[in-house]
Amino acid sequence: MTRRELLIAMAAGALGLTGPDAITWLRVNFVGPDLPAQLDAIRADLVKAGWLYLDKHPDEADLHRLRGQLPPTLNPADLHAAITTDFVLGHTDTLFGWVLSVTELRLCALVALSAEKL
Amino acid sequence: MILDGLDSSAMPAPHYDVCVVGAGAAGITLARKLATRSLSICVLEAGGRAFDQAQQDIYAGPYEGSFAAEEFEYLRTSRTRMLGGTTNYWTGYCAPLQESCFEPRPGIAPNGWPIRAADLAPYYPEAAEILQITPPVHDSDAGYSESRKPLLVHRPHLRTLNFHLSPPTRFGDVYGAELAAADNVHLLLNTTAAEVSMDGDRVTAIHTRDLAGNRRTIGADHFVLAAGGIENSRLLLLWNRAHGNRLGNRHDQVGRYFMDHASVHMAGSWFRELPHAALNAYLFQQFDEVRRHHTKAALTVSPEWIARRGLPNFLVHAGFMAPGPGPEARALISAARAIDEMRGATPAGSFPEYFQLITEPPLDADNRVTVIDEPDELGLPRTQVRFRLPPDYPDTCRRCMRALVEAVGAEGIGRGRVYVDPDMGRWPESGQFTHLQDHHNGGTRMSTGEKTGVVDANCRVHGTDNLHVASSSVFTTGGVPNPTFTIVALTLRLADHLVSA
Known part of the structure; x- marks a missing residue:
């Protein structure tokens, strides 16, 4: 098992608990209450996606750096605007052939790193 | 009236108002449109009423380019030498050429077409009905x-x-009977337009050949080359050999900028x-x-x-x-x-x-239709096409x-x-993921002057008074839709021009 797989497994295990999870942790300790509630439902996939991104960009594995590259507020409207702009301007990354916006990938990475902190 | 050129007793008139070379989408559209104006029209079709392998083999010739699998078959199998032309196997997909295709675009099409989408738009509704x-x-x-x-x-x-x-419309099946019934239209089958006579800048007659060895001379006031995206270039190249490149080829443009999707x-x-x-x-x-x-x-x-x-x-x-x-x-x-x-x-x-x-398709002057010394069954030089991505x-x-x-x-x-x-x-060389759509565009492209193309905005061959071209060979750029719809629309526009002339 690689380090990343171990971390993913640990994160997934942690996320399956009823106690604090990565999204809650992010909300309370790092981002604020704007982080959309919808993300709670798929946090395990967010963590996996985030690690796929960090695996390709290990230099971005830093909570403060990632947060600085995301919109100041992470409410749905601001995220929507940022993601749309990413696609229009070609600010995208390709993972397994799939083209995603860097904002949504960094959001995933933020969740992944938060899970690691738990 | 339909005549078979292989029949030595078939005698077309010595002179017509308009002589059309080719009975595919463009040639039949033009003949039908002009016939309603009481003009006398002769249509020369190289093939017969039905598919004939011997006729089809005349199309064979070498291909050079990005698609190795096409090397020996592209010229013979990507078009049809018979009444109705390549509409005998088209898929029927119709969409107008996009507006941007006509515009100059740096790095894509520096000059654009000499006409704009708005010039062609009025003809699409009638083209739709025809199709x-x-x-x-x-x-x-x-x-x-x-x-x-x-x-x-x-x-x-x-x-x-x-x-x-379109159903798709097979022009020979759908409109052949109408041409046969028209008193002012003579459709001569199995007849190839081999040579032309000229008087100054005017074409005065076309000289024909066929597989039975018959020779005929057809005179007309106007001539329209509607033999298809590749054959138009080939015939113009052949005719230019005898006439000092006066037919749109003073600047070596005939056959160039050939395109396919x-x-x-x-x-x-x-x-x-x-x-x-x-x-x-x-x-x-x-x-x-x-x-x-x-x-x-x-x-x-x-x-x-x-x-x-x-x-x-x-x-x-x-x-x-x-x-x-x-x-x-x-x-x-x-x-x-x-x-x-x-x-x-x-x-x-x-x-x-x-x-x-x-x-x-990319615009590349070196992608071109040429003729080679090897003769076909009629004794005319065969075609060669280079199309490289x-x-x-x-x-x-x-x-x-x-x-x-x-x-x-x-x-x-x-x-x-x-x-x-x-x-x-x-x-694309592997051919596993890519193939050509058999949309033959360019070769006698439309341009404002004879240095960059072969026909003018009215499809008249540069350097001539009365020779026009109808087909996707006049496309300055290829766009992405299948070409037949625009071929028919352009032909209707040409018909209006010829009538007004």
Whole structure:
């Protein structure tokens, strides 16, 4: 098992608990209450996606750096605007052939790193 | 009246108002249109009423280019030498040439056409009727039944290109009887326009050959070359040999800028929010209850995206093929789907499929129709075609597909992947993912002057008074839609010009 797989497994295990999870942790300790509630439902996939991104960009594995590259507020409207702009301007990354916006990938990475902190 | 050139007793008149070379979509459209003006018309068709392998073999010739598999068959199998021409095997896909195709575009088409889309637009409705489809045919919600209203038409980033499907019209079958019944039309089958006589800048007669050894001379006030995208160039090259390149070739332009549409399978995507019934418009040919013909939708991006990214025009046809995503991709899709849900879309399930990409053909003066010394069965030099895709073609395709999937993401309706198989390192030469669409464009392209093309804005051959060309060989750029619809529209415009002349 690689380090990343171990971390993913640990994160997934942690996320399956009823106690604090990565999204809650992010909300309370790092981002604020704007982080959309919808993300709670798929946090395990967010963590996996985030690690796929960090695996390709290990230099971005830093909570403060990632947060600085995301919109100041992470409410749905601001995220929507940022993601749309990413696609229009070609600010995208390709993972397994799939083209995603860097904002949504960094959001995933933020969740992944938060899970690691738990 | 229909005459068989192989019959030595068949005697056409010595002189006509108009002599048309070729009885395909362009030649038959022109003859029918001019016949209503009480003009006398002779149509010379190289093939017969039915397919004949001996006639078809006359088309054989060498091919040089990016598609090794086409080396020996492209010229013989990508067109049809018989009454109705290549409409005998076309697929019937009709869509107007996009406006941007006519405009000058740096890096894509520096000069553009000498006419604009607006010059051709009035002729598309009649062309639609000839091709047995119901106008309007420009992208619009107007005229569609609610269940078939195309999606994405008004999206800011994506566009739908609607193809209207002709039955498809086989011109020989559908219009042959009409020509046979017309007293002022003589359709001479199995007859090849081998040479021309000239008086100054005027063509005065065409001299014919056939497989029975008959020779005839046809005089006319006006001559129209409508023999198809490749044969028009070949005949002009042959005729120029005897006339010092006076027929549009003083600057070595005849045959140059030959184009065909290459297609490649290289992407997949999934959509969300859209109901499956509506997505079917992109997957299947569907009957439109209002228009009473079938339609099929293709996707592209907005003109602003095309211009901003310096892309050629392109479209994609969707279909089912791609395997489901692996575990890693499933996590990515799940994450993106949730994020899109947060953005305000309504989830509706996944939609894996492949995309067939068709790009606007590159403009390359070295892609050309030429003639070689080897004679065909009529003793005329055979044709050779060179059509090579540029070295950056794979990169162009990837950029187009990336633009498409990024536009899908910008719309918030899904995500896409640009599929690159390991074998595609050898494409397009491998032929595994790419093939030509047999859309022969260019060779006698339209231009403002004889240094950059062969015919003027009215399809008159530069340097001549009374020789015109009708067919996709006059296309200055190829666009992405199938060419037949625009061939017919251009021919109707030429008919108006000839009548006014």
